Amino acid sequence: MKNVGEARGTPRGVPQEELAAGLRSDRSTRNRVARSILDHGPSTVAALAERLGLTQAAVRRHLDALVSDDVVEAREQRVYGARTRGRPAKVFALTDCGRDAFDQSYDKLAADALRWIAEHEGGQEAVAAFARARLAAQAGAYREAIEAAAPGERTEALAKALSVDGYAATARSAPHPQRGEQLCQHHCPVAHVAEQFPQLCEAETEVFSQLLGTHVQRLATIAHGDGVCTTFIPKAGHAAQASQFSQNDQQDHTASASTAGRNPA
The missing domain is CATH 3.90.1520 (H-NOX domain)
Structure with missing residues (x-):
C-alpha cells in the first residue's frame, strides 16, 4: 500500500540518516494503525493499542497524524440498544482517501x-x-x-x-x-x-x-x-x-x- 502520513518539517540538529530512519518507522507504524482499522472496522484507541501492542499515547499520536492527512476520521461509536451513561466512546474510521491508499x-x-x-x-x-x-x-x-x-x-x-x-x-x-x-x-x-x-x-x-x-x-x-x-x-x-x-x-x-x-x- 502507499505510505500514509508524511512528516512535516525537519528538526534542527538531527542527523539526516537518523531522521530518515525515524520517519520510516513512523510511516510503518501509521500504516499498521490504518491497516488495523481497515481489517477490523472503526476502532477505539484502546482497541488499537491492544491489537498492535502499542501504548494508547503512541496510538493517539499516530491517529492525530492520520487525521491531519485525511486518512482517518473520528466518529462517535454507534450504540445499539439502550445507551449507557456517559459520553459515547470515540472511534476512528478510514476516510475515502484512506481506503484508496490501500487499493492496489x-x-x-x-x-x-x-x-x-x-x-x-x-x-x-x-x-x-x-x-x-x-x-x-x-x-x-x-x-x-x-x-x-x-x-x-x-x-x-x-x-x-x-x-x-x-x-x-x-x-x-x-x-x-x-x-x-x-x-x-x-x-x-x-x-x-x-x-x-x-x-x-x-x-x-x-x-x-x-x-x-x-x-x-x-x-x-x-x-x-x-x-x-x-x-x-x-x-x-x-x-x-x-x-x-x-x-x-x-x-x-x-x-x-x-x-x-x-x-x-
Whole structure:
C-alpha cells in the first residue's frame, strides 16, 4: 500500500540518516494503525493499542497524524440498544482517501497493461517507449520550475516540482560535495509497477538528465529494494567525469544512499 502520513518539517540538529530512519518507522507504524482499522472496522484507541501492542499515547499520536492527512476520521461509536451513561466512546474510521491508499488494483492494472504491451506491441522496447512518453508528458511542469530557478538551485527546484506529484523529493549535497548533489525521492507512486518494469526508472533518469542539461547517475531505487530513489547530479565542470567515477566512488555513493534509506523489512 502507499505510505500514509508524511512528516512535516525537519528538526534542527538531527542527523539526516537518523531522521530518515525515524520517519520510516513512523510511516510503518501509521500504516499498521490504518491497516488495523481497515481489517477490523472503526476502532477505539484502546482497541488499537491492544491489537498492535502499542501504548494508547503512541496510538493517539499516530491517529492525530492520520487525521491531519485525511486518512482517518473520528466518529462517535454507534450504540445499539439502550445507551449507557456517559459520553459515547470515540472511534476512528478510514476516510475515502484512506481506503484508496490501500487499493492496489490500479497497480495491478498498470502492470497487466504493460505486460500486454510487451507481449503484443513490440516487446520491452515498446514498454520503454511508453515510459518515455509518460515522463515527457509530466516534464513540462518540471521544466518550468527548473528554468525559473537560479543555476545553483535547479536540483532543489526539481525536487519541489517532484514533491507536488507525490515523490516527497529533497536535494542535498553529495558525499563528495565538490562534485555535486543528490536528488532523493522518498516515495515513488509507481514503485510496485517499476519492480517489474525497470524501464519506468530508466525513463525517469533520462528525463532528469534532459531537464538539468547534464549526465546524471541513478544510485538507488525504491523499486530495487532501497528506501530512497537517489540520483547523483554533478556540478558544472564535473559533468564530463560523472560517467567515469572510480568503482570506489560508486560504492561510496551507493552505500550512503542505501544506509540512509533501505527498507527495514
